[in-house]
Amino acid sequence: MQVFICRQPRTRGYRGMTSMTSEVPHDPIFGAMEAVGDAWSWMILQEAMFHGTTRFNDFQQRLGIARKVLANRLDILTRSELFDRRALKGGGATLEYVLTARGWDFFPCLAVAMRWGERWFGEAAPPVHALHREPQHPFRAVLCCAHCAKPIQAHDVSVVSMHRASSALIGAKRQRTPDLDLLDQSAANPMVSTLRFVGDRWSALVIRECFLGTRRFGEFAEHLGIAPNILTSRLDRLVTLGALVKRPYQTNPIRYEYRLTEMGFDLYAVPLAMLTWGERWLSPGRQGTHLRHNPCGRPLVAILTCETCGEPATGADVAYSTDPAGTVGTGGVTGAQ
Ligand SMILES: [Zn+2]
Numbered sequence: 001m002q003v004f005i006c007r008q009p010r011t012r013g014y015r016g017m018t019s020m021t022s023e024v025p026h027d028p029i030f031g032a033m034e035a036v037g038d039a040w041s042w043m044i045l046q047e048a049m050f051h052g053t054t055r056f057n058d059f060q061q062r063l064g065i066a067r068k069v070l071a072n073r074l075d076i077l078t079r080s081e082l083f084d085r086r087a088l089k090g091g092g093a094t095l096e097y098v099l100t101a102r103g104w105d106f107f108p109c110l111a112v113a114m115r116w117g118e119r120w121f122g123e124a125a126p127p128v129h130a131l132h133r134e135p136q137h138p139f140r141a142v143l144c145c146a147h148c149a150k151p152i153q154a155h156d157v158s159v160v161s162m163h164r165a166s167s168a169l170i171g172a173k174r175q176r177t178p179d180l181d182l183l184d185q186s187a188a189n190p191m192v193s194t195l196r197f198v199g200d201r202w203s204a205l206v207i208r209e210c211f212l213g214t215r216r217f218g219e220f221a222e223h224l225g226i227a228p229n230i231l232t233s234r235l236d237r238l239v240t241l242g243a244l245v246k247r248p249y250q251t252n253p254i255r256y257e258y259r260l261t262e263m264g265f266d267l268y269a270v271p272l273a274m275l276t277w278g279e280r281w282l283s284p285g286r287q288g289t290h291l292r293h294n295p296c297g298r299p300l301v302a303i304l305t306c307e308t309c310g311e312p313a314t315g316a317d318v319a320y321s322t323d324p325a326g327t328v329g330t331g332g333v334t335g336a337q
């Protein structure tokens with residue numbers, strides 16, 4: 001993978017999405033992570049899309065997370081316009097959180113994350129059956145090239161140009177670290193399996209760096225502005241989980257580099273889906289990322305596709321069920337706008 005990075009000028013004291021103006025070149029993956037939040041935000045979006053959940057207490061009961069954490073993540077998702085917060089009809093002061101078009105369009109990120117979890121941890125997780133539209137058939141998410149329709153593999157994509165947020169900008173952001181141990185203990189499902197790898201900003205950014213060719217500790221630290229102890233813990237965790245492998249590249253003194261394993265490489269669809277969403281919603285008119293799909297030589301445009309029938313898919317035409325016969329699906333089929 002050939003990589004040309006347009007580095008941003010260092011921007012000190014940068015705070016908050018609202019100050020993301022045209023003088024700050026857009027980094028779509030970092031922008032998407034900031035707009036959405038961490039693993040808990042993904043779980044909330046999954047609840048909303050797959051199960052039609054809209055009310056605070058229902059999210060809280062179904063996810064079992066602290067009320068303060070839930071309130072914070074719903075706030076982030078509302079400020080970033082993935083949810084519209086409004087009074088429940090006939091519900092007095094009760095609020096409900098309704099997915100916007102921007103929120104629904106995050107569906108490909110969830111779908112490919114869930115698919116990855118199924119592929120690598122399917123046996124550990126109870127089955128959740130995703131069903132594509134009538135006549136219902138199993139939905140298997142895959143990102144395909146809009147031009148040649150081939151499934152997109154990391155090895156087949158060249159980065160022509162890309163804006164990467166500066167380390168000063170990334171490092172200046174307030175920490176929002178989900179309790180990954182709590183996530184580990186929560187009910188296993190394919191999404192949780194994936195979020196253990198990419199559900200916090202540092203792990204996700206480390207994975208993103210790997211796809212951009214970063215391998216050495218000092219390079220990760222330089223690109224991300226991350227404290228050495230946090231970087232060590234994230235790299236070690238990703239090695240333990242099996243997404244990275246650590247190998248010595250010199251012996252005196254010994255130094256290591258980190259490379260994606262087959263499992264790690266297979267994660268590619270997750271950052272690619274986030275990049276696609278970030279480009280579409282967070283930087284209209286100033287898309288700075290250009291990828292090329294080498295098999296067809298065309299600019300890469302990723303389309304979420306159902307592997308079973310080969311048709312494009314959106315959150316509106318996929319339902320979820322714990323019943324393999326699949327008649328109980330809610331969320332997408334009934335709740336999309
Ligand atoms: Zn192509």
Ligand SMILES: [Zn+2]
Pocket residue numbers: 132133137138139306307308309310311
């Ligand atoms: Zn299908």
